[in-house]
Amino acid sequence: MTPSSLRRTGLIGLAATFTLPAAASAAPLTVVGVFQDATLPIKAIALGLILASAAAAVLCASKLASGPRLSGGSAFLSGLRMGGPLAGLAGAALTGLIMSLNLANAAQPVPAAALAPGFAEAIMLILMGLLAGMVGVVAHWAVEARIDRAVLRA
Numbered sequence: 707m708t709p710s711s712l713r714r715t716g717l718i719g720l721a722a723t724f725t726l727p728a729a730a731s732a733a734p735l736t737v738v739g740v741f742q743d744a745t746l747p748i749k750a751i752a753l754g755l756i757l758a759s760a761a762a763a764v765l766c767a768s769k770l771a772s773g774p775r776l777s778g779g780s781a782f783l784s785g786l787r788m789g790g791p792l793a794g795l796a797g798a799a800l801t802g803l804i805m806s807l808n809l810a811n812a813a814q815p816v817p818a819a820a821l822a823p824g825f826a827e828a829i830m831l832i833l834m835g836l837l838a839g840m841v842g843v844v845a846h847w848a849v850e851a852r853i854d855r856a857v858l859r860a
Contacts (some may be wrong), residue, residue, distance in 0.1 A: 794835015
């Protein structure tokens, strides 16, 4: 198994560090690199949070531009404001579980540089969840204010 295929299995760089000790410090850590090295479920959570945030912004803009029509969308925004942070925390917990399992199965002491991508992945997911929640809160407030104004005018 090559080091690049080991990194794709979701071991967050630990296996590559054991086979090539310089692999942990060979390239600077970036957000894109953290995402590329993530496991498939973590990538799905991250992409879901990004898409949900974008959908909330589009939905909010369309609701605010729609005039007096008040149909649909509030339930999605309400769900995103509560579910976004929870999805981010669930992804971070999954990353922590994977890291813990890899640490428990490590035959040698693991250097901090090998743990950094896992911590970065967990923090990235928490941040993405919080951002999705903030987009959901702001969009929900804007739509609810629009609905309140439309109802009070009627």
